[in-house]
Amino acid sequence: GKWTTEMLMMFALGREDVFSTDDLGIQQAMIKLYGIRTKDKKKLRERMTKIAKSWSPYRTYGCLYLWGWKDGKA
Numbered sequence: 755g756k757w758t759t760e761m762l763m764m765f766a767l768g769r770e771d772v773f774s775t776d777d778l779g780i781q782q783a784m785i786k787l788y789g790i791r792t793k794d795k796k797k798l799r800e801r802m803t804k805i806a807k808s809w810s811p812y813r814t815y816g817c818l819y820l821w822g823w824k825d826g827k828a
Contacts, residue, residue, distance in 0.1 A: 756776060757774060757776045757777060760772050760773075760774040760776075760777075761774070764814050764817065769814060770811060770812050770813075770814050770815065771810055771811040771812065771813050771814060772813060772814045772817070773802075773803070773806045773809070773813035773814075773816070773817060774817060775798075775799040775802050775803060776799075777817070779820070779821050779824050779825075780802070780817055780820050780821070781798065781802070782824060783820040783821070783823055783824040784801075784802050784805065784820065785798070786824075787820075787823070788801075788805060790802070
């Protein structure tokens, strides 16, 4: 599916500008860091995409930092 393809592009192909709005860890980290207050998944993804737009062309690194922060490693 889409999530699997995004993970392959990030980790196997080394693509630097991939952002996965469907990843639960990224969702949780962004909700906490950016104070996103919505239960609507569509609105959540739209807000996440809008925030991450400024990270381009290095959105993959943004995802890595979000995962690390969420897991207490950043």
